[in-house]
Amino acid sequence: MSRSLLCLAIVAALTVPGQAQQTAPPAPQPQPPKPTSQLDSLRTVAESSDYRTTSTYAEVLGFMTIVDNASPNIRVISYGTTYEGRMMPLAVVGTGLKDASAASVKASGKLRVHIQGNIHAGEVEGKEAAQVLLREFAQGKHADWLETMVFLITPIFNADGNERFSLTNRGVQNGPINGQGTRANGQNININRDFMKLETPEGRAFAKLWNDYDPYVGMDLHTSDGSTHGYHLTYSPPLNPNTNAGIMSIMKDEWFPFVTKAIREKYKWETYYYGNASHPGGGRGGRGGGQGAPATPPAAQPQAPAAPAGPRAWGTFEHVPRFHNNYVGMRNRFALLSEAYAYATFKDRILATNHFIEEAMNFAHQNVAKIRTAVGSADREALAGKTHATRAQIRNGAMIEILMGEVEDEKNPINGRNMNRRKDVIKPEQMTDRLWFEPTTTETVxxxxxxxxxxxxxxxxxxxxxxxxxxxxxxxxxxxxxxxxxxxxxxxxxxxxxxxxxxxxxxxxxxxxxxxxxxxxxxxxxxxxxxxxxxxxxxxxxxxxxxxxxxxxxxxxxxxxxxxxxxxxx
Ligand SMILES: [Zn+2]
Structure with missing residues (x-):
């Protein structure tokens, strides 16, 4: 089944969008497993271009075809169709599965993890990191993870946006110098604001995937072009104050601290909660945060209290579940948003994203029972009679230490435009914690x-x-x-x-x-x-x-x- 779908995918990639689904796939040809040597020499487009270029849709499908053919543990299927008619590829990675269906994956009894890249197609690190991860699975790495988990990997969620390559889509981000796709999908909608209204076919496909496979964990991989900070990657759990307390405490007290410590010890890189420094001198070198300040605040949003005078504040984005991480939290599941730092090199951003996935999954592997128990108790929590928020605002917390950084100018050799380049400078600064939300209006459930x-x-x-x-x-x-x-x-x-x-x-x-x-x-x-x-x-x-x-x-x-x-x- 997976082979024939891949054939369809290749056809879809090479035909005019919108007509792809009417094209009959060629009869599937039996293919012998690829020799190991080919897998060992398999490179992503980013790697083979010395990190000057990111992959096209067709190149992602080609890569997924090779790992599918090479490994009995990888099955690539379609989980939807984009606005412009492109097949949306899903790699189901697991051992001992009868097939890639939701029933088979659930029957395995293993922890189900969804890893998503490219929701914003100018932020391509997740798409590249997901391909690296798939190659590692095909090469037999992470065998321990596969004893306890099944992975649902969707490297190129916003496939239509990915194909709108331009050198100017990401402001002063440090490459890839040959350009990248757009933030919006083919409908000109930001899919990462669509999780409640579900007006995009991509958002609909996501909801169906989550209803069918019911992952316990969802990772959503981005790149942030906000403040010039000292972190290689920032992250976020669900932010809505209604999120189950047990899930939040594991994320804040155990999961993210584990990841931060492991990445620091192994790679000497710092990671922390996503945020932007308030002015003055907030150092917003780009066009806004990776999550993006909204063009207009949501309706019914009371004016958030101004950050206190004096020290700067480290402020996160929004609590509304139209965002992936908040939506997944509303479904009683664990959400890990990552934001590679846009002014680090493209190579380092992909590496940071792979390190983040790897350490997050090491934690998941060691804590399968705890994650499963927390999800089960969130699902069984009796909400009736409890007070839940209907609107919320950021609250001013205690002082926290934020690591700020510096950038220097670098010219893109392709078009001569200026880019920011991260300098190896770390400047600790005490800031007001504006990472968490409190209700402004509530109702009894x-x-x-x-x-x-x-x-x-x-x-x-x-x-x-x-x-x-x-x-x-x-x-x-x-x-x-x-x-x-x-x-x-x-x-x-x-x-x-x-x-x-x-x-x-x-x-x-x-x-x-x-x-x-x-x-x-x-x-x-x-x-x-x-x-x-x-x-x-x-x-x-x-x-x-x-x-x-x-x-x-x-x-x-x-x-x-x-x-x-x-x-x-x-
Ligand atoms: Zn993003």
């Missing part, structure tokens, strides 16, 4: 929500996320209704982060009502595995839910709308 059958767009989105629903057979009374006191819509800016949306924001309050949910409504119980995510989608004040993304505008977009159309039971 109910036991059940009731969605009218007429809210077809909302229902379809909930199904795509994997939220379980039950169609009611009797009219349901004894519920609460949300009375609207303020209903505002931000003007659409057509940025890649929000697309054509004008984000909507509601204020008001829930109160007991005589209104019944009619027969045929869809009930969403809050004792299901995805309750945490469902709450953030369904609560009317949520800054990243159905209201914000206009999924209920049939009702809420009407002048004088008095009540939120979804009811709930306390």
């Amino acid at each position: 109910p036991t059940e929500y009731y969605i009218p059958a007429s809210a077809t767009k909302a229902l379809e989105l909930l199904r795509a996320h994997g939220v379980q629903m039950r169609k009611t057979t009797v009219a349901t009374k004894g519920l609460e209704q949300f009375a609207i006191t303020a209903n505002t819509q931000r003007a659409a800016t057509n940025s890649i982060d929000t697309g054509s949306h004008g984000l909507r924001s509601l204020d008001g309050a829930w109160a007991a009502t005589d209104v019944a949910a009619p027969v045929g409504s869809f009930a969403v119980a809050m004792n299901q595995r995805l309750a945490r995510l469902a709450f953030y989608l369904l609560e009317p004040k949520s800054d990243d839910g159905l209201t914000a993304w206009n999924y209920l505008d049939d009702v809420l977009g009407v002048e004088g709308a008095k009540a939120y159309p979804i009811l709930r039971r306390r």
